[in-house]
Amino acid sequence: MDRRVFLSLLGITTSAPALHWPTPEPIPYPTRFGKSPRIRLSTVDELDRMNADLRRLDDGGGGDALLFTVRTQLRLVVQLLDHSRYTDATSQRLHSTAGELMRLAGWLAFDSGKHAHAERYWQAALRTAHTAGDRALAANTLGFMSCQAKDLGNPHQAVTLAESAHAEYPGASPRVSAILALRAAEAHATNGSALECRRAIEEAFTKLDSSITTAPDWSYWLTPGHAHGQAGFCYLQLGDHSNARRHFRHALLLQDPAAAREGTLRHTLLATTYVRQQEPDLDQALALAALAATTLIDDVTSTRCLGHLNTLVRELSPHHRRPAVRQFADQVHTATQRHRAFSAATSATRS
Known part of the structure; x- marks a missing residue:
């Protein structure tokens, strides 16, 4: 289909190059009569x-x-x-x-x-x-492609896509500009480019402070809380756990209660900062991780969130003798089994 x-x-064809979308001559609209x-x-x-x-x-x-x-x-x-x-x-x-x-x-x-x-x-x-x-839609799509390249371990491609989106849509509304800047920040963080990442984060928050509120409806999701969550991810990638925690806590404080998936993700990544610091704080990490796992089991069906939780289980594996670590691993296993059952049932219904 x-x-x-x-x-x-x-x-x-599906192999059409993503970076060739801006061309000098517009394509005529195929009007039908x-x-x-x-x-x-x-x-x-x-x-x-x-x-x-x-x-x-x-x-x-x-x-x-x-x-x-x-x-x-x-x-x-x-x-x-x-x-x-x-x-x-x-x-x-x-x-x-x-x-x-x-x-x-x-x-x-x-x-x-x-x-x-x-x-x-x-x-x-x-x-x-x-x-x-629709240049705004094209730039936004390139930003999402950058996000995928980042997650698949292609940081250079992520940077190229994010910068192309940012450069090719100079007339963006402040909120759209902030979205594109944060995509670039995440790509630079994954690539280990700390200076460029921090500049992009600063640009994003400056744009969000603008008094101009006109923006496409699809950009509604970028609130200050969500921006803090993305900034927290960037600092986590850079190994700056103090700044990452500061932004994640702001994100959770400002979060819409209905955004269960983002809450799961923020709690998971905040827990990760305590595991990765020089002297791990397992009590803090496990308390936050348990919240994320419970939400995933009860309310969220997201392979991406489940992947972050499984990554956290692996990072906690050196401490597997602790009962709380084993309990968390069991929670994530339950979430994984539930997710597989849901996917199988959904696929059977669609067929």
Whole structure:
């Protein structure tokens, strides 16, 4: 289904280079006329409202539970593009809507550990964003691709993608600029470039302090609390555990209670700072880790969060004789088994 959607809608291969999205000549909107039903801008407005709800649903439970729903929504928009008639203005909006759904599907696939699917969705999102002339969507998609490259151990590619996104969208709103700066900061931190990382973090918080509030709806998620969480990750990567803890604690203090996945991630990474410091504080680490594991078992289905918790289990393995360490490892094992059962059940339902 994925490949048919991409090739029929976009006419591209999945190996199209991500960095070639900004070109001098815009691609004409493929306007459709004839006897097919007409799509009005009010219909696109309603589709965008539905997409906004889908983005916010992801904040709570994670990507595994929502990907099928987003793919269904994307199929609907593709059908409208293929079988309806519309004006140039509606065509532009419909392509932006489709591109944002592809971007969101890529994020959900990434959060679910489906990296090849995520890359294909994001390549398609870039092509669709270019068709729509939506540079903000294209820059945001490149930022997510940078995040994936970082997690897959390709720091140089992560930096290239993040800097391309940052450079190719100079007219961004302050919040979008902050998003792109934090993507660059994470890439530089993973690459070990401390100076560039700190500069990007400073730029992001400066942009967030701007009095200008106009921004695309998809950028709503970058709050000061989320920015502190990303800054904490950067300092953890750089081995600056004191600054990492300061930012993670700010992130948890400012966190939206509904954002269960981010709470799981912040508690896990905060616990990691206590394990990695020169003299590990296991009591602090295990108390925080237990909170993260409990939330993951009860409320969150995110392969990415589960991966961070399993990394923490491995880092605690030298202390496996402690009962609390074994108890935490058992919690993570329970979360892993629950996650596998959920994925199997979901796959069976979809088939």
